[in-house]
Amino acid sequence: MNLLSQFDQLFSRTERGVARVTGQRGGGKLVAQTESGATILLDGEMETGKKVYYDRVSSKVLGEAPDVVYAEYPV
Numbered sequence: 001m002n003l004l005s006q007f008d009q010l011f012s013r014t015e016r017g018v019a020r021v022t023g024q025r026g027g028g029k030l031v032a033q034t035e036s037g038a039t040i041l042l043d044g045e046m047e048t049g050k051k052v053y054y055d056r057v058s059s060k061v062l063g064e065a066p067d068v069v070y071a072e073y074p075v
Contacts, residue, residue, distance in 0.1 A: 016055065017054050019032035019052055020049070021050050024048060035070055042054050044061025
């Protein structure tokens with residue numbers, strides 16, 4: 001038994017990211033752009049132009065994200 005896999009099953013760690021789908025490659029592959037401007041390849045189904053939540057480790061689409069603008073303001 002692998003101790004790390006047991007830990008992951010218990011706590012189900014996911015690193016969630018947000019990206020906008022910019023295209024489809026077929027076979028369940030999506031081309032998307034992150035908030036920082038990086039282009040990534042994701043596994044899943046979503047319409048072009050929609051924002052999605054994705055798992056940064058496995059690159060799988062977790063669901064649709066709200067279409068809001070993220071901004072940081074210095075304090």
